[in-house]
Amino acid sequence: MADIQKNERIIQLLVELLKRPKKAFTITELLQAIDLPKTQRRNVQRDMVSLMTLPGNLVVCDGHGTRKTYRTGLNVLDKLSLPNFEDVMFQFVFLQNIANIYPGTADLIEELVDKIQSNLPRLEQDKLKDAYKDIHSRVFFVGGYRKIDDEAGEKLHTILLALRNRHELSTLYKTSGGETKKGNRIPVGIAMFQGEIYIACVRRNDPRAVYTIKLNRIISVEPTKVPFVENPETRIVLESMVKDFSLFNKQDNCVEKIHLTFPLGKRDFVEDNPFHSSMRIREGKKFLHVTMHVNVTLQLKQWLLFHTENGVTVIKPEHLRKELLKIGLEIAEKYG
Structure with missing residues (x-):
């Protein structure tokens, strides 16, 4: 989670610098900007040091x-020749290939790559085109992914x-049942979950009645002139x-302590596919004991x-x- 937060922060910082290429930012101004x-x-000071290590003077520091x-x-950039140019650009080429799978980030990736590419010398622009042509045929997508x-x-x-701006939204929304509804909504946040x-x-x-809608089910959305004041309780x-x-979860459940066990040899599988940030793993004599505090x-x-094939067993709660x-009984009846 810490690495994700750091990467998001670095991208935000880089975008701010690219949006205003003629401005020199202090750390205080960067904190305010994002x-x-x-x-x-x-953390931001360390991030800027990391950005300064990128080739081609993508980020530079003035003063002391x-x-x-x-x-x-x-x-x-047009006056420079980038060291290890192909290695650096291969990463951008790969981003171009996967950009459209992630709506909302595609524009950011394309804008960033285009801005860098347009400032490259002609020779290195040609190298980038060759790299894209070569890699494009070697990037494969296994299985399916959601329609863009x-x-x-x-x-x-x-x-x-x-x-x-704290304004309500007018949305035309398709529910999971296929019904189309139009109305105003009060947005309070954006969440990413399972792609x-x-x-x-x-x-x-009701300031406590928080609910979610899926972006891909929003047929259209427009800003309104209706302001709202966000309740701190929300x-x-x-x-x-x-x-x-x-x-x-649409049900009104409460947070519970979940206690599970796994065979000792399955630790890698559990750590590769964690469920929640509260999850803790303790090794016993015969089993891994996994606990977390979540809604069921x-x-x-x-x-x-x-994780059934990885030998998971629920110890608590009983329900x-x-x-x-x-x-399990329903599956057995259906396929038995």
């Missing part, structure tokens, strides 16, 4: 001590503006629902069924054992 607290100052400022050096929504980036942009993008919203008359409820994994949701049961038994 809306981070002062407690993140040392407390007067240091940071800016992009892309405007002088060409308007996803535009929809996300509208939603993010509404979040920032899907969800918009967290709250009911107008933020607390939203963060709690993210933490205990109940954000996508459909997603949890699906995760347990996924979860019974629910899995019921699922």
Whole structure:
């Protein structure tokens, strides 16, 4: 999780520099630009050092001590020859190949690559084209992936503006039952889960009634002129629902301590496919003891069924054992 947060932060910092190529930022200005607290100052300083190690003066530092400022050096790339150019560009070529699988990030990746490419010398632009042509035929997608929504980036942009400006959204939405509904919604956040993008919203008359809708089911979304004031209680409820994994659960369950066991030799499988950030693994004499504090949701049961072949056993709670038994009996009856 820490690496994910760091990578997201670095991308945000780089985007800010690229958006304003003529401006030199202090660390304080960078913190303000990406809306981070002062407690993140040392992390941002380390991030800028990391960005400065990238080839081609992508990020440069001017001044010393407390007067240091940071800016992009892309405007002088045409005067440079990048060391290990092919290795660096291969990473961007791969990003171009996978960009459209992730709606919302595709525009960012393409904008970043185009900006870098346009500032390269002609010879290295030709090398990049050759690299793309060569790698394009060697990137394979196994299985299926969700249909790309060409308007996803535009929809996300509208939603993010509404979040920032505290205005309601007018949405035309297709429910899981196939029904189309139109109405205003109050957005309070965006969540990523299992490759899907969800918009967290709250009911107008109940600050604790937080729910989610899927981005790919939004047929159209438009900003309105109707402002809203976010209740602090809503933020607390939203963060709690993210933490205990109940954000996508429509039932009013409570957080419970889940106790599982796995064979000792299955630790790698458990660590490669964790369920929740509260998950802890302790090695016993005969088994791995796995505990976590979450809601008992459909997603949890699906995760347990996924790990059936890895020898998972539910110790507590008892009602979860019974629910899995019921699922097992239904499967046995259907296929037995």
